[in-house]
Amino acid sequence: MSRKNSIGSRLFMGLVFFFLYAPILLLIIFSFNEGTSSAVWKGFSLKWYGELFQDRIIMNSVYTTLIVSVIATLVATVAGTLAAIGFYNMRKSIREPLMTINGIPMMNADIVTGVSLCLLFAAAFGAWNGFVSWMEVNYRLTAPRLYQGFGTLLIAHITFNIPYVILSVMPKLKQMDKHLLDAAQDLGCTWMQAFWKVALPEIKPGIVSGMLIAFTMSIDDFVISYFTAGATSSTLAMTIYSMTKKRVSPEINAISTLLFGAVLVLLILVNVLEARQQKQKKYTD
Secondary structure (H helix, E strand, O other), rough: OOHHHHHHHHHHHHHHHHHHHHHHHHHHOOOEEOOOOOOOOOOEOOOHHHHHEEEHHHHHEEEEEEEEHHHHHHHHHHHHHHHHHHHHHOOOHHHHHHHHHHHHHOOOOOOHHHHHHHHHHHHHHHHHHHHHHHHHHOOOOOOOOOOOOOHHHHHHHHHHHHHHHHHHHHHHHHOOOOOHHHHHHHHHOOOOHHHHHHHHHHHHHHHHHHHHHHHHHHHHHHHHHHHHHHHOOOHHHHHHHHHHHHOOHHHHHHHHHHHHHHHHHHHHHHHHHHHHHHHHHHHHH
16 A cells, blocks of 8 residues: 555656646757747757847846846845844844744745835835925926836845845854854954954855855846836846747747756755755764
């Protein structure tokens, strides 16, 4: 009876993975198709990859995505690491509620976060632009008006990346001996020297893991970017979405394959890093 249950469970899992990854595999295969059809194979070709890199709209969205992802990842990594250190040094009665609040953006639906940030930017910029208009009418003073664009897109990405960094760094801080910094300072190190030479190497794996997760989440985001990018900026995911409204071009297969490959490589790096951390922890224990 247990053997039948085991075979049935494996068959069920096989069907689940088939329905999950068969469409992606089909997309990757037809990205190398000579023709424009997504159902009829007309021969192997790299034509659509060549046309992809010549498409200015797509390439501009790629540049925007990479710039936003890199800057947001760096800022979120620094801010999240400092926030994690601050949480770690707090009393447990204060730290626990704050960590619970930190987990809300990760559990919250992306559309809720995107709409909330969009309304926040609209209200703030509306108030500022109204103040600028009042100054121009009454005092003939002018100031730049604010609109949603690259800046709001970047702020949104930094905002939803910080909780992931905090969640990655906190376990490493808890694993670190609390007396290491005190011992380093007793031996003559300043607080900053103790942090750079003692604490930072201990939590470095968590920082790198959080940075990779933040970059993956940023480069893969669509919903929050859609509500905060405005009319002047467009990420790669937004460009692909706009292309699917008109016609499913084979270029979409090519760019989706590259995007899937990039995310897959980053996830493999994260898993390899976590595996190494577990091995090191096992050896030290």
